[in-house]
Amino acid sequence: MTDVLFVAASQPQFGVLADAVKKFRAQGARVHLACLFDARACLEDLDKLELDGFQQLPYGIGHLSIGTRRKLKRVPHGRRLWVQIRRNAWLRRHGLAAKHLVALDANAVYTVWRLSQYNADAGASFGIAPALRAMEGEASTPQPVTRRRNVIIPPRTLIAADVRRQAKALPHTVMRTATARPVMRSAVGARLWRSALGAPGVPAGFRAALSRQVAEGMRWAGRPGGATLALTTAARRIENREIRTALLDEAVRTELNKGIAPRALDSTVQELLTQADGLYKAGDPAAAASALDRALVLGFHRVVHIDQLSSPLAADPTAFSAPVHASAVMKKIGEPRGRKTPAATPPSDRPLRLLVTTSANDNFLKLVLSHYEDHPGVEVRYLDLAATPAMKRISWAGRRMIENRLGGDALYAEQVEQLMRPHLDWADTVFLDWCVAPAVMLTTIDPGDTRIVVRLHSYEAFTRWPHLVDFSRIDDLVYVADHVQDLTTSLVPQLRGEAAPRTHMLHNAMDLSGFNRAKPADARFNLGLIGISQVAKDPLWAVDVLERVRKQDERYRLLLVGGDMDRKTSRATKDYLADFERVLAPLEESGAVVRLGPTDDVPGKLTEIGTILSSSVREGCHVGLMEGAASAAVPVVRDWPFYAGREHSARTLYPENWVVASPEEAARRILETTATEESWRNAGKLASEHALSVWDWPVVSRTFDELFLGERSAR
Numbered sequence: 001m002t003d004v005l006f007v008a009a010s011q012p013q014f015g016v017l018a019d020a021v022k023k024f025r026a027q028g029a030r031v032h033l034a035c036l037f038d039a040r041a042c043l044e045d046l047d048k049l050e051l052d053g054f055q056q057l058p059y060g061i062g063h064l065s066i067g068t069r070r071k072l073k074r075v076p077h078g079r080r081l082w083v084q085i086r087r088n089a090w091l092r093r094h095g096l097a098a099k100h101l102v103a104l105d106a107n108a109v110y111t112v113w114r115l116s117q118y119n120a121d122a123g124a125s126f127g128i129a130p131a132l133r134a135m136e137g138e139a140s141t142p143q144p145v146t147r148r149r150n151v152i153i154p155p156r157t158l159i160a161a162d163v164r165r166q167a168k169a170l171p172h173t174v175m176r177t178a179t180a181r182p183v184m185r186s187a188v189g190a191r192l193w194r195s196a197l198g199a200p201g202v203p204a205g206f207r208a209a210l211s212r213q214v215a216e217g218m219r220w221a222g223r224p225g226g227a228t229l230a231l232t233t234a235a236r237r238i239e240n241r242e243i244r245t246a247l248l249d250e251a252v253r254t255e256l257n258k259g260i261a262p263r264a265l266d267s268t269v270q271e272l273l274t275q276a277d278g279l280y281k282a283g284d285p286a287a288a289a290s291a292l293d294r295a296l297v298l299g300f301h302r303v304v305h306i307d308q309l310s311s312p313l314a315a316d317p318t319a320f321s322a323p324v325h326a327s328a329v330m331k332k333i334g335e336p337r338g339r340k341t342p343a344a345t346p347p348s349d350r351p352l353r354l355l356v357t358t359s360a361n362d363n364f365l366k367l368v369l370s371h372y373e374d375h376p377g378v379e380v381r382y383l384d385l386a387a388t389p390a391m392k393r394i395s396w397a398g399r400r401m402i403e404n405r406l407g408g409d410a411l412y413a414e415q416v417e418q419l420m421r422p423h424l425d426w427a428d429t430v431f432l433d434w435c436v437a438p439a440v441m442l443t444t445i446d447p448g449d450t451r452i453v454v455r456l457h458s459y460e461a462f463t464r465w466p467h468l469v470d471f472s473r474i475d476d477l478v479y480v481a482d483h484v485q486d487l488t489t490s491l492v493p494q495l496r497g498e499a500a501p502r503t504h505m506l507h508n509a510m511d512l513s514g515f516n517r518a519k520p521a522d523a524r525f526n527l528g529l530i531g532i533s534q535v536a537k538d539p540l541w542a543v544d545v546l547e548r549v550r551k552q553d554e555r556y557r558l559l560l561v562g563g564d565m566d567r568k569t570s571r572a573t574k575d576y577l578a579d580f581e582r583v584l585a586p587l588e589e590s591g592a593v594v595r596l597g598p599t600d601d602v603p604g605k606l607t608e609i610g611t612i613l614s615s616s617v618r619e620g621c622h623v624g625l626m627e628g629a630a631s632a633a634v635p636v637v638r639d640w641p642f643y644a645g646r647e648h649s650a651r652t653l654y655p656e657n658w659v660v661a662s663p664e665e666a667a668r669r670i671l672e673t674t675a676t677e678e679s680w681r682n683a684g685k686l687a688s689e690h691a692l693s694v695w696d697w698p699v700v701s702r703t704f705d706e707l708f709l710g711e712r713s714a715r
Contacts, residue, residue: 002029004131005098005115009036009081009107014045017104020128021049027135032094036081036108053094057085078110085111098122102131197234204238208247211235215254224258227251232264241278245271245291252298259571261304266323269299273327280329285408292329292406293399296464299324305462307535307572309617313462314642317490324467325493333405336472336499343451343475346428346710351379354708355427359395359438360386364457367509367697368431368704377709383423385438391419395438401468404444416444424450429708435460435469435477443470451475453707455506458620461488472499476707479505480620482648506703508621512630512696515603516688519610519632524680525555527670528609528633530602530624531562535576541615541638541663543583543593548667550592556670557591561605561624563598606631610680611670614650618642621653629658630691632684634673636666655690 004024006017021031033054039046046054085091095101095115101124103112109126116124125131197211211234218227231251238244248268255262262268272295280288305311313320324330346352354372356365362384372380385395394400394415403409420442424430427450432439435456442452455478460466471477471494479485482505489495527546532539539560546558567574587593599605602624606612612628614637619625622637629635635658643649644661651659660666673683693699 002027002099002135003094003097004029004031004100004102004135005094006031006033006102006104007036007108007111007115008033008104009078009111010105011037011042012104014042014049016128018049020132021051023132024135027132029100029135032098034085034091034094034111036085036111055088055090055094057088057091076110078107081107082111082114086114091115092118095119095122100125100131100135102126102128104128197230198237200237202237204240204243207234207238208243211247212250215250219254224254224260227254228263241271241275245275249294249298256298256301256303257571259303259307259573259575261308262298265298265304269295270323272298273324273329277328280332280406285403285406288329288406289399289403289408292327292333292402296324296398296467300462300464300467302462303570303572306459307570307576309535309538309641311462311642313491314487314618317487321467321491321493329402329406330467333402333468334494336494336497337446337470338472338499339446339448341449343447344428344449346451346708351377352709353426353428354378354380355383355423355430356380356433357383357385357423357430357438358433359392359436360384361434364455364508365433367511367701371509371697371701371704372708381423381426394419395441398437398440398464398468401437401440401444405468405470413444416441420445424448429453431455431708436463436465439474440465440468440470443473447473453478454501455480456484456488458484458618461491466492466495469494471495471501474501477501477503478707479503480508481505481653483643483646483650483653484620486646486648487643504703504707506707507695507700508623509697509700509704510623510626510695512627512692513698515606515627515630516632516692517603517607519607519684521677523608523610524674524677525553526557526559526609527611527613527636528559528561528606528628529613529615530606530628532560533563533565535565535573536616536618538615538617538638540580540583542613543587544663545613545615545636545666545670546587546592548663549670552667552671554592558587558593559605559609560593560595561597561599561602602627603631606633609633610674610684611636613666614638614640616640619650625654626691626695629687630696632681632688634670634680634683635687636660636669638666658687 024031030052033046033049033051035046035054035056039054039056096119098115098119099122101112101115101119101122103109103124103126106126112124112126116122123131123134125134197207197214202210211230214230215227218224218230228251231247231254235244235247235251238247245268248264248271251264252262252268272291276288276291276295279285279291300313305313325334356369356372358365362369365382369380369382372378386392394412397412400409400412404412424447429451430442430447430453432442432452432454435454439454452474453476454469454474456466457480461484466488471492477495477500479488485503485505494500527542527549529537529539529542531537542558546556549556565573565577565580567577584593588595596605606628609628609631610633612625612631612633612635614622614625614635616622616638618640625635625637635654637650637654637659639659639661640650660669672679674680
């Protein structure tokens with residue numbers, strides 16, 4: 001059954017309408033009437049039409065706001081009617097369900113046109129005769145199962161003129177026109193609206209509001225790129241920096257929400273930095289902090305740097321961070337404040353008081369804590385900054401930290417003093433793991449004579465936090481690898497200045513002694529990947545390697561150990577995971593790939609793995625790879641693209657023959673080292689010996705003792 005919706009702005013000729021209803025019924029249609037006129041005076045005539053339904057729509061403008069009523073007095077009658085009725089539930093329901101929309105008079109044309117923008121499959125006609133002809137034509141012409149009605153779009157000149165004309169008369173009416181999904185889906189329509197957004201003579205506020213409506217329509221139509229372009233097009237024509245920056249910010253967020261590295265990211269960050277500089281100069285540290293915080297959040301967003309297989313930050317770190325640190329607000333942030341007194345010498349007459357702290361993530365601290373809990377020369381305490389709401393709030397309050405550094409929010413420093421001073425007064429040395437927000441918080445206040453040691457892994461270098469830390473209040477900065485130190489130093493100017501802390505390279509604490517267990521002979525054909533929970537692990541590279549070796553010998557399999565990526569992390573992660581699952585499905589079905597899932601017994605799982613892979617695009621030090629090597633699996637390490645070709649990289653962290661430049665080279669190394677059981681076991685034995693002699697805790701613990709205890713560690 002076909003639904004037809006008549007729309008009448010004025011009382012129709014009921015005799016003509018009755019005849020029309022019969023003709024539509026003969027075509028198998030149900031007929032409804034939307035009455036934009038006062039239907040109370042002609043209810044009898046309406047009943048005689050035997051319609052399938054009719055509805056009195058809001059008559060008059062008393063239900064609208066005073067402001068809208070005032071504006072309505074200056075617009076054409078047809079548009080005024082649309083504003084009166086557009087939110088009516090009955091009209092929306094029947095307008096979306098109708099196959100044909102029919103305007104019975106001139107003042108109903110605008111309403112029918114607007115309804116047709118929301119109902120992409122409906123025909124729209126002015127008058128009964130054209131509507132009947134359209135129905136008869138459809139009945140005689142077979143229609144495809146799915147079709148798309150051509151959308152009649154006003155000429156570009158009319159849209160631009162309409163925008164200018166209505167800018168002061170009725171913004172909301174014009175803006176709603178821009179949200180029609182069919183227009184947004186149409187490339188021509190989208191171009192026309194972008195042209196309208198760039199039309200001269202439009203007030204900034206209205207242009208911004210219209211661009212947001214167009215962007216919303218683009219998003220509804222599944223065109224995030226069009227939404228971004230609408231916002232940036234309008235922004236380019238707006239002189240007001242605050243409005244322009246807000247539009248660019250929204251444009252960037254639109255793409256970030258879709259997992260896309262924004263095209264206008266650099267210009268948007270620069271606008272925010274300029275805005276922050278102006279606000280700071282004007283004496284408004286709170287507003288300046290807000291703008292700077294936004295600039296840093298966008299500039300170091302995880303979608304751009306962490307959830308992708310490449311990053312502009314890693315490609316040229318100095319050039320990437322230079323514009324950020326050239327701003328006045330960042331220069332102020334980067335001013336070293338130092339400490340009033342140097343860190344005290346470790347005590348010789350009592351144990352060293354060591355405060356080990358982090359925020360929720362203690363993955364790399366367990367061995368350190370147990371070691372010093374049993375150490376006669378150390379009294380250790382552990383502080384999790386995420387354990388209490390008050391401490392967690394203050395240690396991650398990025399905007400407040402910035403405002404305080406710019407001379408505002410003195411209360412923030414007082415709160416840090418109140419919460420941290422008892423711990424600082426007790427400790428001789430603080431060891432803070434992860435150089436993220438708590439490191440910024442801790443350096444907000446003078447540490448007194450307490451020594452501050454911070455460890456930076458790899459992840460932090462891709463975030464905004466190191467750029468906000470006052471390193472002049474940190475005594476020692478510990479890196480887990482030389483290539484991470486190179487990257488971070490290139491990014492953060494303060495680490496290249498006179499106030500930079502002492503630096504150390506210490507391997508992560510790992511107990512590898514229990515990993516070297518006997519492997520069965522058939523483990524020779526099992527490739528293993530430990531940890532696939534991040535895009536940076538790039539497990540698709542490992543699948544590529546697997547497929548290459550299986551072309552030579554189908555006995556090879558890939559075993560995946562660890563939990564899957566969390567699709568809720570970001571849209572970029574969700575998209576990568578979707579591709580990974582699609583590629584993996586047939587390989588799992590054939591048995592070429594086996595998911596072992598999360599486990600508490602990594603040494604046990606490694607007995608099944610003969611070759612351990614590192615497929616990552618970036619790593620600090622790949623713990624799973626090191627554990628695999630300790631188990632006597634043959635290591636095959638991708639030359640991590642973020643660091644490949646630099647002075648320090650995977651090739652300087654691991655033995656040169658472990659590292660490969662491509663999947664082809666990886667497959668060749670696997671086939672050569674596992675060609676016989678003897679060659680495989682010999683290669684595994686050498687790998688295990690290297691791992692245990694360099695990365696096992698009995699070796700690494702001595703470097704920690706030297707860091708914390710110095711000369712006392714040798715006693």
